[in-house]
Amino acid sequence: MKRRIDLVAIGCSAGGLRALHTLFAGLDRRFPLPLVAVCHTGSDDVSLLCELLARSATLPVDEATERTSPLPGRIYVAPSGYHLLLGRDGRFALSAEARVGFARPSIDVWFESASAACGGRVAGIVLTGANSDGADGLARIRERGGIAIVQEPSDAEVDVMPAAALAAAGADHCLPLAQIAPLLNRLFVE
Template identity: 45%
Template sequence: MSIRLSAPADVGQALRGRRVELVVIGGSAGGVDALFQLLPGIPADYRATVVCILHVPAGRDSRLAELFDLRAALPVREARDKEPLEPGVIYFAGSGYHLSIERDRCFSLSCEPPVQFARPAIDVLMESSADAYGPRLAGILLSGANHDGADGMCRIRECGGLTVVQDPGEAQASTMPIEAIRRCAPDLVLPLSGIRTLLPMLRNL
């Protein structure tokens, strides 16, 4: 499959007239390293909400929120059941539970079966976020070794949200971004450097 990276003109077109209240970032193998490059670039005055989800092994507490709280300009915490989403905060999905967002824009945790062999699953979070936020959602899919996230990105696109996929050519594991590109033809395909530049622009434009 031939993959064309997005040009600066494509970014401008994708952002024109768009207001983003929530950014959901998903990844698996290679996702932690990618977030190390992305999250420190979000400025302290950022007013959108950011929710990150990585495949975390069951039975092991996630320390991702603590890890990134030391590196990000925004406060970082693990998402809790029934907690309302706040602007200007970075949330991480914990381990062992699916994380979704209700239409009242609160988090919900569940023990439903794994999706694409994962719990938490990117698809669950992205699909529920699309239903809650519609065109005011941006979904970003990073490196990963399975197909989780492709259905979620398709749902975001159906609901009018912005879809962004990491360049598979630079991903540590290309399966996840390639499947999303094949399935949903995302608005933008960018290297991590391009996504890092894009993120500060997704702030209630």
């Protein structure tokens, strides 16, 4: 029996744009869940990031905005300069609170918020990156019964983030990037 998952939460940093292109291009067009990514891009232009990702994604890509609900079969990208939260009402909220681990948006804040709102019905994915953001949040997702997926560190453009996630949370699945979208399709579409 498949686990009930309501949301896929993704975090990445250095090398993340390429990783997200690969991940989103490999998803089945019938993918039934919302996917929400926090990516430390160093750019304030999230609309450009969404436009670039939409070129290869099989699903529509939007910026996550205040008070909107993530819809099935859509990809959302956190805006820069704000922490992305998910309220218990299932809507996004943005926070300008202090940076966490030098980042805003913080992957840890997003993962913690999503797992607090959805309980064990979150699949968290940590991809390439140059810091440990996402490691503690992924541990919360697992503690609450969610699924933890980590890019194989040796496959990542920068291995620090996936290695930190494995050390803090372990993983239900640790795979090369090219195998993550097929895994998601098997778990949630087929």
